[in-house]
Amino acid sequence: MNLESGVPSENIDVSPFRLSIAQSVLSDLQTRLSNTRWPEPETVSDGSQGVPWKKMKALGDYWIHRYDWRRCEQMLNAFNQSRTTIDGVSIHFLHIRSRESEARPLLLTHGWPGSVLEFYKVVGPLTDPMPNGGEARDAFHLVIPSLPGFGFSNKPAETGWGFERVADAWITLMARLGYDQWLAQGGDLGSGVTEAIGRKRPAGCMGIHLNMSFFQPTPEEVRAATPQELHFLAKARHYFDEMAGYASLQGTRPQTLGYSLADSPAGQAAWTYEKFLECSDPDSERGDAFTMDEILDNVMLYWLPNAGASSARMYWELRHSANTRERLPIEIPTGYSGFPREVIRASKRWLEARFSNLTYFNEPAKGGHFAALEQPQIFVNELRAAFRRMGS
Numbered sequence: 006m007n008l009e010s011g012v013p014s015e016n017i018d019v020s021p022f023r024l025s026i027a028q029s030v031l032s033d034l035q036t037r038l039s040n041t042r043w044p045e046p047e048t049v050s051d052g053s054q055g056v057p058w059k060k061m062k063a064l065g066d067y068w069i070h071r072y073d074w075r076r077c078e079q080m081l082n083a084f085n086q087s088r089t090t091i092d093g094v095s096i097h098f099l100h101i102r103s104r105e106s107e108a109r110p111l112l113l114t115h116g117w118p119g120s121v122l123e124f125y126k127v128v129g130p131l132t133d134p135m136p137n138g139g140e141a142r143d144a145f146h147l148v149i150p151s152l153p154g155f156g157f158s159n160k161p162a163e164t165g166w167g168f169e170r171v172a173d174a175w176i177t178l179m180a181r182l183g184y185d186q187w188l189a190q191g192g193d194l195g196s197g198v199t200e201a202i203g204r205k206r207p208a209g210c211m212g213i214h215l216n217m218s219f220f221q222p223t224p225e226e227v228r229a230a231t232p233q234e235l236h237f238l239a240k241a242r243h244y245f246d247e248m249a250g251y252a253s254l255q256g257t258r259p260q261t262l263g264y265s266l267a268d269s270p271a272g273q274a275a276w277t278y279e280k281f282l283e284c285s286d287p288d289s290e291r292g293d294a295f296t297m298d299e300i301l302d303n304v305m306l307y308w309l310p311n312a313g314a315s316s317a318r319m320y321w322e323l324r325h326s327a328n329t330r331e332r333l334p335i336e337i338p339t340g341y342s343g344f345p346r347e348v349i350r351a352s353k354r355w356l357e358a359r360f361s362n363l364t365y366f367n368e369p370a371k372g373g374h375f376a377a378l379e380q381p382q383i384f385v386n387e388l389r390a391a392f393r394r395m396g397s
Contacts, residue, residue: 043058061271077305096153109145110146119303130382139385152319169201172202176202191213193217200335214365216376218341233352234355237352262314294378341366
């Protein structure tokens with residue numbers, strides 16, 4: 006298939022989309038992986054210089070000898086994939102409808118370095134709650150789009166695709182699918198898009214849920230910080246000082262970075278694997294928060310469509326866009342779940358200063374930045390509790 010193909014001009018058609026990656030593409034990937042020139046191991050005993058050599062080499066070996074893309078391809082094809090063109094860009098999305106007659110539409114937005122696969126574990130519990138610890142009122146029709154320039158959405162050919170424009174596209178998408186009342190959820194970049202939807206307060210959106218928020222505390226809030234808030238500030242400071250080099254590079258020179266990511270699958274994998282290692286809540290038994298299949302499935306949604314540069318460009322857009330995030334307060338009903346290993350946390354009182362209708366706030370005991378993938382049952386419980394408090 007041609008990964009750049011799609012609806013050629015603006016229209017309101019929603020077309021089925023089925024993945025069938027040519028074997029020649031997968032063979033080329035195998036050749037590139039086999040020819041990887043590895044660097045020497047790091048000179049420290051931790052991950053402070055980046056992905057540890059032993060972990061990265063193990064991931065590469067697994068990718069060559071054991072990983073099965075066709076399994077992931079089959080899973081995605083079972084999720085009712087579609088595409089539709091909005092504002093000149095063909096958007097890829099999963100649309101999974103519940104069998105429950107009173108199910109509510111729910112828009113889920115991923116971030117970087119994630120993808121629609123962040124949510125694969127929660128599809129069943131959210132669409133079919135009765136066998137999964139919920140009630141009929143907890144059922145949702147799911148709409149899970151790939152951000153423009155990510156996964157199998159097409160790449161914008163012009164600047165301007167920041168949070169606000171993506172939010173407008175998602176509002177159009179929900180209307181195009183026939184949903185006149187719906188809910189929205191997001192983390193990471195997805196939280197920025199979801200907050201933008203909240204600021205716009207479209208007639209159809211009944212409420213939002215976040216597991217991260219992009220705002221920065223004011224100097225007054227910093228001076229008056231509680232012990233818990235001081236802990237949050239220290240974590241954020243460590244993140245920006247020691248872990249956010251990727252954001253600086255993607256925000257300033259995404260094109261330069263893109264040449265390496267387009268040419269080297271090992272480079273693309275390491276670029277995203279680092280964040281999955283650093284920002285998650287490791288499993289006490291397995292040691293890592295994710296399986297190698299989960300990491301590589303996600304990496305493939307960057308490698309196959311050559312989305313390294315185009316996904317990085319969203320950071321450039323955020324750096325160069327007008328600061329609309331300070332249009333406060335956001336009045337739409339809002340829920341927030343602060344997972345303990347999230348790198349950027351917010352206190353309830355900080356949130357209440359920015360969301361005038363904070364209807365749900367909780368701090369789960371486990372989970373990190375990729376909450377839906379790390380702790381799917383806790384994530385589902387948080388959404389159920391938050392959205393039960395919002396109108397239908």
